[in-house]
């Protein structure tokens with residue numbers, strides 16, 4: 001059992017709140033990803049859970065037990081760092097077994113456990129090597145192994161894949177997902193990489209300037225972003241965001257931007273409201289019946305199976321994404337159709353989701 005609960009967790013450095021009143025309930029066996037741009041406070045939050053950055057205010061409980069002031073080594077949590085933090089002069093076996101020996105287990109006990117973990121991580125053939133004789137991916141597995149031997153209640157991982165090249169990162173991503181499924185242990189995982197978050201997480205917690213913007217499944221945060229911040233952070237290219245006015249006409253609601261009028265399929269009488277209209281690049285269709293937007297193609301990007309057209313529509317840049325080839329060239333006039341089912345509305349000032 002490892003349920004981690006944060007209540008009003010706050011960490012200040014001088015006057016700056018790196019983590020600002022974060023309340024979060026991480027369920028037993030979850031793969032929770034802390035996601036956000038550089039400096040949003042995700043590492044500090046993870047380190048606070050580990051006990052390495054004591055909170056300025058708020059509370060942390062582990063299975064209902066208050067651990068806010070518990071020293072890191074007594075928390076039953078294992079941290080995996082971005083740098084791996086391996087001992088260069090020790091063999092793989094001794095690196096993995098280090099936490100056991102440090103806790104007074106016999107050599108034989110440590111050896112058995114190391115063998116078991118090495119099998120799980122496919123490291124059995126490398127046990128006598130030194131870290132410098134391993135590839136980046138193997139080193140990363142040794143770091144994981146050192147966390148695994150302790151049978152911790154939860155794993156805390158700070159960007160563990162960021163030192164790997166793109167191909168290895170993709171492979172290790174699925175290994176980690178598989179490992180999580182097999183162990184059924186709680187994982188709390190920090191990254192700024194939205195693909196890692198979307199592919200591995202059971203839930204994603206998006207942080208912005210120390211505050212929690214949204215917590216939800218990958219589908220929830222992608223399909224129903226709670227704010228323009230979340231909307232533009234997840235998705236590449238980012239969601240198109242256009243200033244618009246919400247008007248009711250004949251009882252129906254429309255979002256009206258400079259060259260665009262989107263019926264929202266909603267019947268309501270509302271005073272005119274300034275909004276931000278959000279449309280994902282994959283939800284704009286070239287041509288189509290409605291032809292809501294007219295623009296000029298400025299640039300085409302080849303993504304392999306898909307293509308992205310960057311278009312100017314009035315003063316705004318709009319991206320369209322679809323299967324390659326889109327059949328366009330720079331300089332072409334285009335008309336684009338929206339699908340009211342895939343339109344997002346945000347309050348203009350607060351950026352919070354309206355619809």
Ligand code: ATP
Nearest residue numbers: 013017018036037038039040041042043044045192
């Ligand atoms: P990155 O992805 O770049 O690692 P992050 O989201 O993990 O960023 P943190 O490392 O948690 O962000 O930092 C959050 C804020 O707290 C930053 O403004 C950072 O400068 C500040 N900060 C972090 N650690 C300290 C410290 N020990 N002393 C002072 N300020 C700190």
